[in-house]
Amino acid sequence: MISTDRTDPPLTGDEVATLLGFLDFLRSTVLRKADGLDADQLDTALPPSTMTLGGLLHHLALVEDDWCSVVLHGNPPAEPWASVDWAADRDWEWTAARTTPPEELRRRYVDAIARSDALVEQVLRERGLDAVAARRQRHTDQEISLRWILVHLIEEYGRHAGHADLIRERIDGSTGE
Known part of the structure; x- marks a missing residue:
């Protein structure tokens, strides 16, 4: 389960432990940068970019589902992604974050990571790192x-x-770890 408490990646782990360690560290970093923010703060951008922390959480939830479920396992897109009219709004995951409550953004992000972890673990157990994706x-x-x-997710x-570091600093001056 992903949390804002980060564990450094192993210094002497094998390839799987190192890859998963760095991925979990970065996932927790993003979650930490969005932690404790309200809807207005999650919708704050750092101009000239329109990127927001809420948008990042939503985008990364989509990234997790796309790579680990759709590409790796060949599953169809799950909700909320399946019913999106992507032709009407190619950036839906970013724009929809503006009206999605903070607790829902966090839930989608954390749930997507949990699904990804289970799907990756299954492939590692059955076929290893060299396993070829379904798509x-x-x-x-x-x-x-x-x-x-x-490696792409990292x-x-x-x-x-x-x-996320820069946007959070813009919001309330928080910097660093």
């Missing part, structure tokens, strides 16, 4: 390994954790 890369039709998905979270 192929959209643009090149190449196979994607679980290892690549985990990369995505790393970029967004930096964004």
Whole structure:
């Protein structure tokens, strides 16, 4: 279960422990940056960007579900993503965050991580890091390994954790860990 209490990734762990350790650390970092904020604060941007912490939580919930359920396992998109008219609003996860209550944004984020953890654990147990995802890369039709998905999630979270640092500092001056 993801929380705002962070554990440093292992310094001597194997590849799986290291990858999952860094991913969990970054997930907790993002959650920590949004912790204790109200709806107006979660909807605060750092111009010129329109990115908000609420939008980040919602976006990362979608990222988790997309990579770990849809791509890795071949599942259809789950709600709330399944019924979105993406053609009408390509940035729905960002724009919908503006009217989604803070506790719902946090729940969607934490629940998406729990689902991802279970789905990744299943593949690790059955086939390991070299397991090939059920779906192929959209643009090149190449196979994607679980290892690549985990590294990609770390990369995505790393970029967004930096964004979250800056946005949170803009909101209330909080910096650092």
